[in-house]
Amino acid sequence: MSGDKKVIVEIKNINKFYGSTNQVVKDLNLEIYEGEFLTLLGPSGCGKTTTLRMIAGFEEPTSGSILIEGQNIENKEPFERNINTVFQSYALFPHMTIYDNIAYGLKMKKAKKDVIRTRVMEMLELVQLGGFEKRYPSQLSGGQKQRVAIARALINQPRVLLLDEPLGALDLKLRKQMQLELKRLQRKLNITFIYVTHDQEEALSMSDRIAILYNGVLEQVAQPWEIYEKPATKFVATFIGETNLFEGYVSEIKDNEVTAVIESGIIQGEGDTFELNEMIAVSVRPERMKYSLSPVEGFHLEGVVKEQVYVGSILKTIVMIGNGNEIRIERLAGESLPAEGTVYLYWESKDAKLIHTADHVFYQAIENIQMGREEPV
């Protein structure tokens, strides 16, 4: 996917500190392609807005550079960048009509009156707000304001549109509808969208690629299915959807089938970049978890059913295994699962995703050395 596409925004080694110690973005590298819908996803406070504001020019990186169409924009003021922003709070000008709000960008460019008129009418049509031009922002609903904000940001035909949780203030139903509309708009105009959200469902359904940020660190950039099926880090595995995570070390490798020793037994998964004795995490989604009432051949984990909950069409079962950890199993309701007693959990190797955690061990080792302890293992 990456090879044949043109890079439009390039973020190189960006660090951002607030004050001298509070680092909110850590060595961020990210290439964004022309015409793609890229989502920055992460928990609250992980640095999404800060990253977006650095691209827009409202915030200066402490170090590193941002290139747009190959040009370093370090010294460009926000009003000199060919990028526009849709703010979470809409940020419509309250003293101007919808017409004047949308026309603002072109007026600043000193466009001719009749050009402005045609373009504004086009934009109103595009966001399906024909006939609203004489109203003031206070006379619109949330969803309508959001559309005005989008039209206003699009009128200068930016190459890149930044959207900071643009649907955050809308109710669920309107949000779903606006998600579809935004996606339709983006396809139609073929503009690069950099979209911020902390709603994983929104990210999974709208994006071409998702960049997952955690504590200012970029954890993984990949297509939605890949993020879900092949999480690169423990954080991604747990943040996107529900999962069961086991930690241990590699004890055997046969072709691409990896066997690992964990606290409560031996498990298997698939992967081809792993080494013997390496520390790893194994992620198994609840819907892929299998169970049996008697020990199965090959690996299995013994556990006791602790709880069962119906969530609409899904039956969730929680099983406690040897070391006290809780394992989740999900099945479509109707499929029966024992509500109590001992069960044996297993899965197919291909359904278990292995994750390197060597980094963490490495960091821990450094930390220990710094604290004067001996290097472990």
Add this chain to the structure above:
Amino acid sequence: MKQKMKKNSYGVVGKIYCSLIYAFLFLPIVVIVVNSFNATTSKPYLSWKGFTFDWYLKLFENEELLQSFQNTMIIAVCTTIMATIVGTLAAVGMYKYKFRGKSTIDALLYIPVVIPEIVLGISLLTLFAKISIPRGMFSLILAHTTFSIPYVIFNIRARLSRYDNSIEEASMDLGANRLKTFFNITLPVLAPGIAGGALLAFTLSIDDVIVSYFTNGQTMTLPLKVMESIKSGVSPDVNALSVLILIGTALLVVLTQSGILKGKKNM
């Protein structure tokens, strides 16, 4: 049916209640207006002796009164300009920037508002004497500006509390530089607050008696002049003057109200 009757009786009581309130509020004004046309010439100028415009004519022959009116206007205009500029900058600055001791400064702002005017008057008089500012027009303007500034700040601040900083960023994002953003966005959005503050400063200055009494020196303002002249009963030319001021204020209120209403629609 019953419901309707109930409603009607409420309506009647309500109407009477309202009429009483309005009578209470407007009776004094009516008395002044009527008396300003009273042809009586003997003190205490209260019995009705027929209709006349004489008092209005007399008013325009009263040099001293006209002079004090002029002084009041000059002082009020200067006070308004100074208090509005200083107050606006202070309010915006205190909103935008964080600095050490900000909350203390915020709290101190209330002091000129809550201390008794008489204390303010005395302290200003002492201060002016200490630093040898001659009492007169200039000291009056300074004094009035002093007590007006906090009101201007409060007024603009009320507006700023609903102000969303991101509209300035949006403006810059769309290609306006800082100066254009200030004039296109910041100023118009704050305008009603600034206008309200200015109006408040103007009215505070026009009818101030106590602080002016301490700081005026030889300069007479209209309120001081009126105070002086009613020592011997309210003479109808003062009534006439009051009516003129009343008309002036009413016009001002109507003008600003329609302006504010027009502005409010889109806020």
